[in-house]
Amino acid sequence: MDKQEKHAANTAEDIVPTGRNGERPVIIRTLDLAKVYGEGETATHALQGVNSTIFRGELIAVMGPSGSGKTTYFNMIGALDSPTNGRILIDEVDVAQLSAVELAFLRCRKIGYIFQSFNLIRYMTALENVTVPMAFAGVKPEVARERGMDLLDLVGIADRWEHRPIEMSGGQQQRVAIARAMCNLPQILLADEPTANLDLVTGESILGILQRINKEQGVTVICSTHDHRLLKMCDRIMWIRDGRVERVERSENLKIKVGTIDGGQA
Numbered sequence: 056m057d058k059q060e061k062h063a064a065n066t067a068e069d070i071v072p073t074g075r076n077g078e079r080p081v082i083i084r085t086l087d088l089a090k091v092y093g094e095g096e097t098a099t100h101a102l103q104g105v106n107s108t109i110f111r112g113e114l115i116a117v118m119g120p121s122g123s124g125k126t127t128y129f130n131m132i133g134a135l136d137s138p139t140n141g142r143i144l145i146d147e148v149d150v151a152q153l154s155a156v157e158l159a160f161l162r163c164r165k166i167g168y169i170f171q172s173f174n175l176i177r178y179m180t181a182l183e184n185v186t187v188p189m190a191f192a193g194v195k196p197e198v199a200r201e202r203g204m205d206l207l208d209l210v211g212i213a214d215r216w217e218h219r220p221i222e223m224s225g226g227q228q229q230r231v232a233i234a235r236a237m238c239n240l241p242q243i244l245l246a247d248e249p250t251a252n253l254d255l256v257t258g259e260s261i262l263g264i265l266q267r268i269n270k271e272q273g274v275t276v277i278c279s280t281h282d283h284r285l286l287k288m289c290d291r292i293m294w295i296r297d298g299r300v301e302r303v304e305r306s307e308n309l310k311i312k313v314g315t316i317d318g319g320q321a
């Protein structure tokens with residue numbers, strides 16, 4: 056079997072180590088997931104049958120060229136948009152079967168979102184940005200404030216709690232966005248190119264924070280990035296191309312060089 060065939064044959068089950076009893080706790084599963092934008096001749100087949108498995112507690116990177124379907128995949132597994140075909144199971148529950156209230160709970164409590172463009176509220180301070188989703192979740196203001204300061208401390212920016220986004224650098228804004236995504240103690244953190252607008256050093260420190268959240272709090276982190284140099288910080292990497300899973304690999308099996316990546320046993 057040549058290298059290409061070997062990669063094509065990889066499935067998540069092949070390469071994730073088993074737990075003590077051989078179990079692999081799955082948190083998200085997609086089955087033949089498809090998404091078509093538009094219709095007729097102008098239709099875009101953004102996802103074309105994505106079968107993927109995300110394991111509880113892992114840090115997985117999603118890579119692929121621009122337009123390959125990464126954001127569409129994130130929007131589907133984050134229940135922000137619905138697929139044209141296929142199924143998404145979160146904790147083995149089909150998202151399509153959830154009521155509006157259950158979906159709202161999923162989006163507010165179970166999943167935290169970090170976007171490339173930070174999406175902070177401009178006229179609010181760092182602390183207010185972090186506490187807003189807690190207000191929606193019914194957390195008392197004094198509790199929210201305390202938890203908000205703890206989270207700003209976790210991401211290393213507590214001293215900036217009174218600053219508005221315009222008074223902060225891109226890296227600082229992204230830290231606030233991570234704190235906000237964590238405020239309702241999600242089990243899953245979705246980060247769509249959280250380092251794309253940042254220089255390498257800042258990008259590394261942002262991914263370092265995500266790594267800490269993953270390792271210390273057991274949060275499942277799914278992160279897309281274009282930067283090969285950041286892949287060594289992940290447990291697994293899933294490549295998407297033309298709306299399909301091209302390959303899944305554990306990061307220790309990759310030789311990561313600056314700007315390039317080789318498969319095979321490192």
Ligand SMILES: Nc1ncnc2c1ncn2[C@@H]1O[C@H](COP(=O)(O)OP(=O)(O)OP(=O)(O)O)[C@@H](O)[C@H]1O
Pocket residue numbers: 092093099100101119120121122123124125126127128
């Ligand atoms: N709302 C939309 N309406 C129509 N087409 C869309 C929409 N969103 C995405 N697409 C198309 O679907 C395909 C996948 O887009 P997607 O944003 O998922 O790619 P991506 O991998 O995230 O790219 P990038 O790395 O540039 O962010 C692209 O061809 C894109 O033009």
Ligand SMILES: [Mg+2]
Pocket residue numbers: 125126127247
């Ligand atoms: Mg995208």
